[in-house]
Amino acid sequence: MAYFVIILVTIIADQLTKSLVVGSLRLYESREIISGFFNLVYVTNSGAAFSFLADVHSPWRHYFFLGIGSVALVGLTIAYWKMRRMNPLYCWPLALIAGGAAGNMVDRVRFGAVIDFLDFYAGSWHWPAFNVADSAICIGVGLFLLIPKTGE
Numbered sequence: 001m002a003y004f005v006i007i008l009v010t011i012i013a014d015q016l017t018k019s020l021v022v023g024s025l026r027l028y029e030s031r032e033i034i035s036g037f038f039n040l041v042y043v044t045n046s047g048a049a050f051s052f053l054a055d056v057h058s059p060w061r062h063y064f065f066l067g068i069g070s071v072a073l074v075g076l077t078i079a080y081w082k083m084r085r086m087n088p089l090y091c092w093p094l095a096l097i098a099g100g101a102a103g104n105m106v107d108r109v110r111f112g113a114v115i116d117f118l119d120f121y122a123g124s125w126h127w128p129a130f131n132v133a134d135s136a137i138c139i140g141v142g143l144f145l146l147i148p149k150t151g152e
Helices: 002-024 059-083 088-111 132-146
Strands: 030-034 038-045 114-122
Touching: 002 038, 002 088, 002 114, 002 132, 059 088, 088 114, 088 132, 114 132
Parallel strands: none
Antiparallel strands: 030 038, 038 114
8 A cells, every 4th residue: 555655656746846837937948046056947758768769750650658667566466465574674765666656757748748847957067857757766766776685
């Protein structure tokens, strides 16, 4: 049960923050929050991570990403059901990854692209803009790698 609650909370947090950005910024607008380090921006990404396949102009790209996301959600849920016996803490990382994937899928269905708004940088070096769903995926992967199997 906690697995699905974490997924739902992740989706809500992701969609709420994206809604706030869309409601307060124009597309491609940027607001400096911490000078020289962090901006809020409103950009969209029709590709995958780091704009992978964003330059492919095919109607199939949209369905490809929705299909990959759906397969990932099913696979993560199956993994959770199998791995929860090894260590119940696997609930958190798998649910965060699933919630992040689902949050970005909601954007793809609603807007045809994912909304990104967190822009970190130092000098001329910029990390690609990302969102709460992307953060949940990264945190989930990190936690997954840190959780020991039972008996280790």
